[in-house]
Amino acid sequence: xxxxxxxxxxxxxxxxxxxxxxxxxxxxxxxxxxxxxxxxxxxxxxxxxxxxxxxxxxxxxxxxxxxxxxxxxxxxxxxxxxxxxxxxxxxxxxxxxxxxxxxxxxxxxxxxxxxxxxxxxxxxxxxxxxxxxxxxxxxxxxxxxxxxxxxxxxxxxxxxxxxxxxxxxxxxxxxxxxxxxxxxxxxxxxxxxxxxxxxxxxxxxxxxxxxxxxxxxxxxxxxxxxxxxxxxxxxxxxxxxxxxxxxxxxxxxxxxxxxxxxxxxxxxxxxxxxxxxxxxxxxxxxxxxxxxxxxxxxxxxxxxxxxxxxxxxxxxxxx
Amino acid sequence: xxxxxxxxxxxxxxxxxxxxxxxxxxxxxxxxxxxxxxxxxxxxxxxxxxxxxxxxxxxxxxxxxxxxxxxxxxxxxxxxxxxxxxxxxxxxxxxxxxxxxxxxxxxxxxxxxxxxxxxxxxxxxxxxxxxxxxxxxxxxxxxxxxxxxxxxxxxxxxxxxxxxxxxxxxxxxxxxxxxxxxxxxxxxxxxxxxxxxxxxxxxxxxxxxxxxxxxxxxxxxxxxxxxxxxxxxxxxxxxxxxxxxxxxxxxxxxxxxxxxxxxxxxxxxxxxxxxxxxxxxxxxxxxxxxxxxxxxxxxxxxxxxxxxxxxxxxxxxxx
Numbered sequence: 001x002x003x004x005x006x007x008x009x010x011x012x013x014x015x016x017x018x019x020x021x022x023x024x025x026x027x028x029x030x031x032x033x034x035x036x037x038x039x040x041x042x043x044x045x046x047x048x049x050x051x052x053x054x055x056x057x058x059x060x061x062x063x064x065x066x067x068x069x070x071x072x073x074x075x076x077x078x079x080x081x082x083x084x085x086x087x088x089x090x091x092x093x094x095x096x097x098x099x100x101x102x103x104x105x106x107x108x109x110x111x112x113x114x115x116x117x118x119x120x121x122x123x124x125x126x127x128x129x130x131x132x133x134x135x136x137x138x139x140x141x142x143x144x145x146x147x148x149x150x151x152x153x154x155x156x157x158x159x160x161x162x163x164x165x166x167x168x169x170x171x172x173x174x175x176x177x178x179x180x181x182x183x184x185x186x187x188x189x190x191x192x193x194x195x196x197x198x199x200x201x202x203x204x205x206x207x208x209x210x211x212x213x214x215x216x217x218x219x220x221x222x223x224x225x226x227x228x229x230x231x232x233x234x235x236x237x238x239x240x241x242x243x244x245x246x247x248x249x250x251x252x253x254x255x256x257x258x259x260x261x262x263x264x265x266x267x268x269x270x271x272x273x274x275x276x277x278x279x280x281x282x283x284x285x286x287x288x289x290x291x292x293x294x295x296x297x298x299x300x301x302x303x304x305x306x307x308x309x310x311x312x313x314x315x316x317x318x319x
Numbered sequence: 320x321x322x323x324x325x326x327x328x329x330x331x332x333x334x335x336x337x338x339x340x341x342x343x344x345x346x347x348x349x350x351x352x353x354x355x356x357x358x359x360x361x362x363x364x365x366x367x368x369x370x371x372x373x374x375x376x377x378x379x380x381x382x383x384x385x386x387x388x389x390x391x392x393x394x395x396x397x398x399x400x401x402x403x404x405x406x407x408x409x410x411x412x413x414x415x416x417x418x419x420x421x422x423x424x425x426x427x428x429x430x431x432x433x434x435x436x437x438x439x440x441x442x443x444x445x446x447x448x449x450x451x452x453x454x455x456x457x458x459x460x461x462x463x464x465x466x467x468x469x470x471x472x473x474x475x476x477x478x479x480x481x482x483x484x485x486x487x488x489x490x491x492x493x494x495x496x497x498x499x500x501x502x503x504x505x506x507x508x509x510x511x512x513x514x515x516x517x518x519x520x521x522x523x524x525x526x527x528x529x530x531x532x533x534x535x536x537x538x539x540x541x542x543x544x545x546x547x548x549x550x551x552x553x554x555x556x557x558x559x560x561x562x563x564x565x566x567x568x569x570x571x572x573x574x575x576x577x578x579x580x581x582x583x584x585x586x587x588x589x590x591x592x593x594x595x596x597x598x599x600x601x602x603x604x605x606x607x608x609x610x611x612x613x614x615x616x617x618x619x620x621x622x623x624x625x626x627x628x629x630x631x632x633x634x635x636x637x638x
Contacts, residue, residue: 024434026433026437026447027446027447028447039449044448044449044450045449046454046456048449049448049449074430074434074437076428076430076434076435076437076438076441077434077437079437079438079441080437080438080440080441080446080456081441081446081456082405082409082441082456082457083402083405083406083409086401086402086405087402090401090402108428108429108430108465109395109427110427110429110465111393111395111427112493112494112495112563112568113495114345115343115393115395115396116395118345118393118395118396118398118399119395119398119399121399122395122398122399122400122401127346127399127400128345128346128347129363129368130358130363130364130367130368131363135365137365137399137400137401138401146427146429146465146467147501148465148467148490148493148501148502149490149493149495149497149498149501150495150497150498150499150500150501150502151497151500152495152496152497152498153495153497171467171468174431174467174468175431176431176432176468176469176471176472177471178468178469178470178471178472179468179469179471180469181469181470181519182466182467182468182469182512182515182516182519183467183469185506185507185512185515186506186507187504187505187506187507187512188504188505188506188507188509190507193501193504193506193512196501196504197501200500200501244431249431
């Protein structure tokens with residue numbers, strides 16, 4: 001069984017690219033022709049919306065699978081369409097794995113021990129089945145976890161990380177504007193809350209290292225806070241950072257550089273809207289029918305953008 | 320449109336009972352006869368597990384609907400069985416509302432603004448539908464929210480609280496053992512993190528008060544930390560506390576008293592395993608076929624237990 005961190009680095013090497021395509025298919029932004037096709041098939045209902053989400057993702061995945069190593073479906077965009085949405089989520093994850101992409105489920109789950117275990121069983125491990133056996137459900141490669149509840153709520157995930165070669169990314173410093181309200185508050189021992197969280201991530205990651213030296217318990221660190229990233233990088237030399245906030249949220253390629261180690265590893269950078277809805281933007285504008293070509297071009301653009309910023313910082317990725 | 324806090328208080332008054340039954344149907348603990356019935360119908364698969372979860376909940380709901388005002392399905396126990404599990408979740412919520420119970424979805428969702436909005440649309444509000452219209456999905460009465468990401472991640476929920484007469488309960492001080500690791504850390508201005516979170520809850524709750532004077536933005540405060548509950552109660556006089564940790568997790572009726580205001584309102588107390596799996600315990604032990612009767616008795620026992628503790632503290636509920 002391969003360690004998650006090693007798998008991730010292997011895929012990054014194969015593609016010479018540390019980017020993630022975030023699969024956040026806001027229904028309103030999906031191309032009209034694609035939606036109309038599904039509506040004609042199923043009617044004006046949730047089923048047709050779910051089918052639209054999957055069909056959109058399938059074409060995005062086909063378009064970027066040669067360029068990027070990882071996709072990150074944000075589950076909220078599927079949950080909001082109930083069972084039809086969750087069917088699209090399941091089908092998307094399955095299809096992405098078939099296309100040899102790693103799948104990070106952006107679920108930000110969190111709860112007390114027994115409940116955290118149920119979440120971990122859903123996405124990483126396996127659940128109680130008939131006749132005392134166990135069965136896998138979504139079987140993703142990794143998920144994001146919110147650790148406000150402390151070790152109890154993280155340990156079940158770490159157990160599955162170890163048992164099944166999976167990964168987790170714990171929210172440390174998020175990319176949104178108000179992330180500082182809570183995460184930046186300085187504690188009595190003179191460090192911000194996010195640095196305390198980073199220290200916990202190091203502890204939770206013990207005994208999850210791969211041959212690469214990287215840990216399978218990573219951290220979410222927003223591209224929008226490059227100064228804080230410097231401190232977190234120093235505190236967590238072995239953690240892989242999942243970096244949201246590049247592109248549509250305002251983070252630049254230069255902003256993500258502090259998330260990487262000098263060896264060129266240690267970070268994977270996500271872009272969602274900037275890639276999947278590139279057809280609506282200025283730089284990669286395309287007809288709605290060609291949304292996937294626009295996404296392919298945007299993914300290539302992002303790959304080059306990050307590689308350039310790393311080279312300019314004298315970081316020379318990847319083997 | 321009725322305010323959520325007012326609806327909750329009305330239901331508590333009707334039942335003379337501030338308890339919540341937590342619907343956390345761990346598959347391994349479901350009664351064998353019930354499981355075998357579903358297996359005979361559908362085979363040894365997830366469909367039969369989902370059907371077992373719903374059938375179990377349906378009978379629990381029928382058994383407790385005359386005693387308790389609220390149920391709280393913990394979504395992790397459904398998510399772990401994929402689509403079949405989520406079908407059970409949806410059917411459970413629908414059935415509970417049909418039986419005039421309020422439904423609090425224990426989902427602990429959290430994300431950046433646009434994604435938090437998608438979650439809120441899933442559970443409280445409505446999502447983009449065909450032809451520019453909107454459509455409700457789960458349409459629960461309230462959900463739990465984790466606010467590690469700050470105001471951005473909470474505001475979309477608060478907007479739906481106001482627009483649709485819904486409620487949220489923000490994690491302030493959770494019931495699990497390791498909750499102190501992060502939540503109790505004292506900040507430079509000499510208050511624990513959970514008190515800072517409480518101050519935010521007050522702010523987010525502005526303009527969500529009902530005629531009762533209570534706010535529709537509540538707080539999750541564990542029964543297992545009665546000392547901390549005193550401080551939070553003082554900081555949040557108008558918030559309704561959702562109190563987990565009573566029963567199986569070790570909290571007693573006396574422990575939950577500090578969560579109430581002197582008027583007898585301001586808290587609703589959850590028990591999950593202690594009620595739904597009462598048939599396996601000592602006090603309300605019953606044959607597997609009679610798990611629902613055991614649950615009914617346990618729910619009555621809990622109602623009396625809490626009422627007694629409140630009376631002993633010279634609190635005289637409820638109108």
